[in-house]
Amino acid sequence: MSVNVRNISVKGSRVSATVTVNQDINEVWYEFPYNMEGIVVRPANAFLVAFLPIAMRVGGNIQIEGEVSKNLIEKLETYQDIMMKWYPELHRAEIFPQNIYDDLVLEHNRKIISCFTGGVDAFYTPIKHQEEINDLLYVWGFDLPITEKNFYAR
Numbered sequence: 391m392s393v394n395v396r397n398i399s400v401k402g403s404r405v406s407a408t409v410t411v412n413q414d415i416n417e418v419w420y421e422f423p424y425n426m427e428g429i430v431v432r433p434a435n436a437f438l439v440a441f442l443p444i445a446m447r448v449g450g451n452i453q454i455e456g457e458v459s460k461n462l463i464e465k466l467e468t469y470q471d472i473m474m475k476w477y478p479e480l481h482r483a484e485i486f487p488q489n490i491y492d493d494l495v496l497e498h499n500r501k502i503i504s505c506f507t508g509g510v511d512a513f514y515t516p517i518k519h520q521e522e523i524n525d526l527l528y529v530w531g532f533d534l535p536i537t538e539k540n541f542y543a544r
Contacts, residue, residue, distance in 0.1 A: 391412050391448045391449055391450035392410075392412075392445065392448075392450040392451045392452065392453060393409065393410070393411050393441050393444055393445040393448070393450060393451070393452045393453070393483075394409070394410040394452075394453045394454075395407050395408075395409050395434070395437045395438070395441055395452070395453070395454045395455060396408050396410075396453075396454075396455040397455070398433050398434055398437060398454075398455055398456045399433075400426050400427050400430050400433055401427070402425050402426070402427065403421060403422045403423065403424060403425055403426055404419050404420070404421055404422075404426075405419060405420045405422070405426055405430055405433045405436070406418065406419035406420075407419070407433075407437050407455075409437070409441060411441075411444060411448060412448060412450075418437070418440075420436065432456065432457050432458075432459070432491070433456065434454050434455065434456030434457055434458050434487065434488075435458055435459050435462055437454060438452065438454050438458055438462065438466070438485065438487070439462075439466075441454075442466060442469075442470075442483060442485070443473070443480075445483035446470060446473060446474075446480040446481055446482070446483045447479075447480060447481075449481040450481075450483060451483050451484040451485070451486060452483050452484075452485050452486065453486045453487075454485070454486070454487050454488065455488045456487070456488055456489065457487070457488070457489045457490070457491045458485070458487035458488075458489070458490055458491070459490075459491060459493040460490050460491065460492050460493065461492075461493050462493070463485055463487070463490065466485065470482050470483065501524040501525065502519075502522050502523050502524050502525075503523070503524065503525045503526070503527050504516060504519070504523045504525075504526055504527065505526075505527050505528075505529065506526040506527060506528050507528070508528065
C-alpha cells in the first residue's frame with residue numbers, strides 16, 4: 391500500500407496534484423484568493439505534509455514528485471515518532487521524494503511566514519521571532535468552526 395503524489399502544479403490561484411491512495415485516484419488542490427504563480431515555488435512540501443498521515447494510516451510509503459525540503463523530511467521523522475505514540479494504529483511511512491533540496495541555504499528574497507490564530511499563545515512566535523518573520527497567516531476555520539461567523543465578524 392502506498393500514497394503517490396504526482397502532477398503537482400501551480401496555475402493561477404490553484405495549487406494541485408494527483409494523489410493515488412491504494413489505487414484510488416483523486417485530484418487534490420489548495421485554492422487561494424490570488425495568483426500563486428511565482429509565490430509557491432516548491433509545492434511538493436505542502437502535499438507531503440498533507441498526505442503523510444494518510445500514508446501512516448494505510449501502512450504504506452509516500453512517493454512524491456517534485457522537490458522536497460531535506461529539513462522537512464528530517465523533522466517528519468520526529469513527527470511520525472510522536473504520532474505513532476499517540477495513535478498506535480499508525481505505521482511509519484518511508485518518504486520517497488523525486489528530489490531533495492537543502493533549504494537551510496537561504497535565498498536572498500526568501501520570505502518567512504508563521505501561522506497565527508489570534509489567541510494569547512499565538513503571539514509567542516511573532517514576538518520571539520519578529521526579526522525573522524515577514525508575514526502572518528490566519529486561516530479561517532483552523533481554530534474555530536468556520537460556521538462561527540459572529541466571532542469572525544468582530
